Amino acid sequence: MARIYPICSSSKANCTFIGTKGHGILIDDGCSFASLKNALSLIDTQINQIEAIFITHEHTDHINGLATLVKNTNIPIFASVGTIAALREGKHALPEKARLFDIFSEGYKSAEFEVKAFHTPHDTPESVGYVINYNDTKIAVCTDIGTVTEEVESNLLGCHAVLLESNYDIDMLRRNVSYPVQTKQRIASDRGHLSNKDCSLFAEKLINSGTTRLILGHLSQENNTPNTAYTCTCSHLQRQGMKLGSDFTLDIAPVMTEGQYIAL
Numbered sequence: 008m009a010r011i012y013p014i015c016s017s018s019k020a021n022c023t024f025i026g027t028k029g030h031g032i033l034i035d036d037g038c039s040f041a042s043l044k045n046a047l048s049l050i051d052t053q054i055n056q057i058e059a060i061f062i063t064h065e066h067t068d069h070i071n072g073l074a075t076l077v078k079n080t081n082i083p084i085f086a087s088v089g090t091i092a093a094l095r096e097g098k099h100a101l102p103e104k105a106r107l108f109d110i111f112s113e114g115y116k117s118a119e120f121e122v123k124a125f126h127t128p129h130d131t132p133e134s135v136g137y138v139i140n141y142n143d144t145k146i147a148v149c150t151d152i153g154t155v156t157e158e159v160e161s162n163l164l165g166c167h168a169v170l171l172e173s174n175y176d177i178d179m180l181r182r183n184v185s186y187p188v189q190t191k192q193r194i195a196s197d198r199g200h201l202s203n204k205d206c207s208l209f210a211e212k213l214i215n216s217g218t219t220r221l222i223l224g225h226l227s228q229e230n231n232t233p234n235t236a237y238t239c240t241c242s243h244l245q246r247q248g249m250k251l252g253s254d255f256t257l258d259i260a261p262v263m264t265e266g267q268y269i270a271l
Contacts, residue, residue, distance in 0.1 A: 009141050011168055012268040014038060014046040016150075016224040016260030021069050023148055023170060023224075023260075024268075025139055028052060032120055033060045034137055034148045037068045040075040042263070049266035054080055059115060061122060062086040063151060064134035065093035077105045085110040087124065089133025110135065125162040127152045130198045138162050144271050150174075150225040153197040155209045168220035168271055169213055170260060173240065174200035175230040183230055200225070203236050207243035214244060214255050220269055224260035233259045 010031075012024040020037040028051050036043065044054055060082055063069055073094075076082065083106045086094065091107050093099050101107070108115075115122040119142060124135040129151040136149035136159065147163050150172035163169055180191055180202075193199050201209075210221055223236050241257050249255060258269055 009144050009146075009271040010050070010268040011146060011170065011220070011222065011271065012050055013170065013222060013224060013260035013264065014043065015263050016226070017068070017262045018174070018225065018227045018229070019068050020071060020263075021150065021225060022046075022072075024050070024052070024057075025141060025146055025148075026052075026119075030056050030058070030119075032122070032139070033057055035063055035069040036060055036072045036076055037070060038263070039072050040079065043072055043076070046264050049264065050268060057082055058117060058120070059122075060084045061110065061115075061124075061137050062090055062094070063127070063136060063148075064129060064131040065090050065099045066131065066151070069151075070094070070099065074101055077102050081106065083108055085113070085115055085122070085124075087111060087126075087133040087135050089131070090135070093132065123162075125158050126156075127159060128154055128156055128198050130193065130196075136162070138166060144168070146271070147171075150201075152201050153199040155201070155205065160209070160212070163213060163218075164216040166213070166218055168222070168269065169218050170222040170224045171206055171210065171213070172201040172225045173203050173206040173223040173231070173236040174225050175227045176203050176232075176235050176239070179235070180227075180230040185229070194230070200227075203231065203239040206236070207240040210240050211244060211247055211249075214249055218255070220256050220258075220271060222258045222260050222269060226259070228262070
């Protein structure tokens with residue numbers, strides 16, 4: 008049985024396991040090595056049973072545990088050229104032994120997985136999202152997007168399951184006195200993050216295209232709450248006549264897992 012297992016998801020750490028018990032892939036590695044090992048153990052999986060890691064971009068909340076993982080394993084890492092360049096030098100530099108591969112030129116296909124990347128609008132050199140074909144089930148992970156571009160939409164429509172960003176509530180961000188104006192503008196820009204409202208509107212298109220499993224991820228802990236994000240998307244879909252539990256399921260990716268996963 009295929010599983011989507013959001014290990015951690017927030018503005019501070021992001022990592023998602025896709026596969027089945029004892030075998031799978033990771034999208035991002037933003038939590039510590041110890042936290043990752045513990046999270047995998049909750050679904051009876053070990054680090055050495057991860058066949059590949061796919062990085063969306065080089066921001067710390069997506070790669071925080073990657074250097075330690077490289078030191079302790081030989082798992083191949085796939086990313087865009089722009090992200091690989093950031094992972095090779097500067098403050099994000101990985102150990103030289105890191106096996107880094109360009110997802111666009113190399114592609115990825117194994118006995119069970121086929122993974123394709125698409126570009127996403129975010130404030131990095133070349134951020135991406137991923138569509139995973141696993142045993143004829145299409146799964147997408149798409150966070151850190153300021154807006155839903157044509158490329159994002161064309162790749163996500165028709166996926167059976169989607170982990171989609173629902174980062175902030177517009178009013179909460181506006182009222183947040185601890186955030187400078189420039190930070191608020193960056194978050195709300197077309198190369199920032201996706202709001203609950205925009206997430207809900209795109210969720211409608213996804214459900215109409217055949218998506219039945221929707222997971223809201225990358226929630227801000229300062230400008231959102233799980234209940235706020237869930238209510239925004241669920242209420243919008245229900246107003247369009249879609250039925251929770253029959254037309255779609257809706258989950259919130261946790262800040263840190265306690266072992267819950269979504270079965271497909």
